[in-house]
Amino acid sequence: MGVQQRRERERAELREDILEAARGLFVKEGYENVSIRKIADKVEYSPGTIYLYFKDKADIFDTLCEQTFAKLRKRMQGIAEDTGDPLERLRRAGRAYIDFAIENPNEYMVTFVAKQERSQDEVDIIRLQTSGMACFDCLRNLVRQGIEEDRIRFTDVEEVSQSLWATMHGVAVLLITCCGFPFIEHSRLVERTVDIAIEGIRKR
Amino acid sequence: MGVQQRRERERAELREDILEAARGLFVKEGYENVSIRKIADKVEYSPGTIYLYFKDKADIFDTLCEQTFAKLRKRMQGIAEDTGDPLERLRRAGRAYIDFAIENPNEYMVTFVAKQERSQDEVDIIRLQTSGMACFDCLRNLVRQGIEEDRIRFTDVEEVSQSLWATMHGVAVLLITCCGFPFIEHSRLVERTVDIAIEGIRKR
């Protein structure tokens, strides 16, 4: 009587297919330019079927965000749990954060620049925020270590953590959204900004 | 024969009315949630009429952005043309920039962030680039002065200017959009981030 189990497995497989198709489309075309019909076309089902597997379009995207969030935390956690100079690890963390944002621009924007009336669905916001807080904790821990080892000229962990986050966030958002601006080479801008921030908090 | 002139004046007035209505709606509801029909309703004309005054929805939006850029430039230019320690003026400029963003959150977001939603029309990007560039030039000039007076530990004006912009932008976007996050007192976060950036570029 493995019918039930096979049914569930097939359901999960189609759900995963939809997510995979959606991810490809979102990355290539951006959130607004992907329609449910396009996703349905790609998995060769009718539009209505999508709604048997996801509440709505935002639900698909949020699910993708959680998956990507997990990836980000994994990257950040690796650096946070590493050993070595805290300031050097903060530098690595800053780079890693911005790299992640640039590699997943659409997910990053919708997740961090929680825009328009997605805020109506408070449940989803909370859902994303809790998984996002896990990422911020990695940064907090790094800053705490830096302060404990007397490498940082401030004492307030929260203050420094939020300032650093804001700085990295700024580079990320700028590079993602202001495509028309004649930026210097991206990696150089990232490197310079991270460097300024690190030297700005270093104790001498 | 003042008919021609009256006609032109009336055309300009309706154009301005459309812009005013659109700004109010964009600010309140965001780019995607404002339809041409809503704008048309507000000025009490038919949707088709809008297209006699603007090429398309993005054209309306771009015009509003230009106006916002002009307001911001006015503020920044005052500091850029001032005298005194360049680093101190950079500090003031950073504060002024973030303050402007926080005082006009919707306009700021619409101008600097929301434009990612639109599929890029190259002509319009150039148009916004020029008016936005005027703002950025104020920052550039400040940085150039700082480098010329040997107060900054880097030599590349563009690199430092873009890094500083990214940092200020980050604080602004974060404070405007991530309302759910437990931030420290806003003014303290602004002050600390600006301070880190200034100390990060200072020559010693």
Next chain:
DNA sequence: GCAATAAAATGAACAGTGTTTAGGAATGGG
């Protein structure tokens, strides 16, 4: 093997979107 049943997928429909266009109404010049 066949009918009953439960699950899944569909496709049409609804209300909305940006944009285009054929044609009607108003106005000024000759």
Next chain:
DNA sequence: CCCATTCCTAAACACTGTTCATTTTATTGC
């Protein structure tokens, strides 16, 4: 007074996210 120009509108087109009655499909009990 009539014609030409300008202005505006209403309808239409091709999209969008979403819902739902209906049909198709698969599984079960007999």
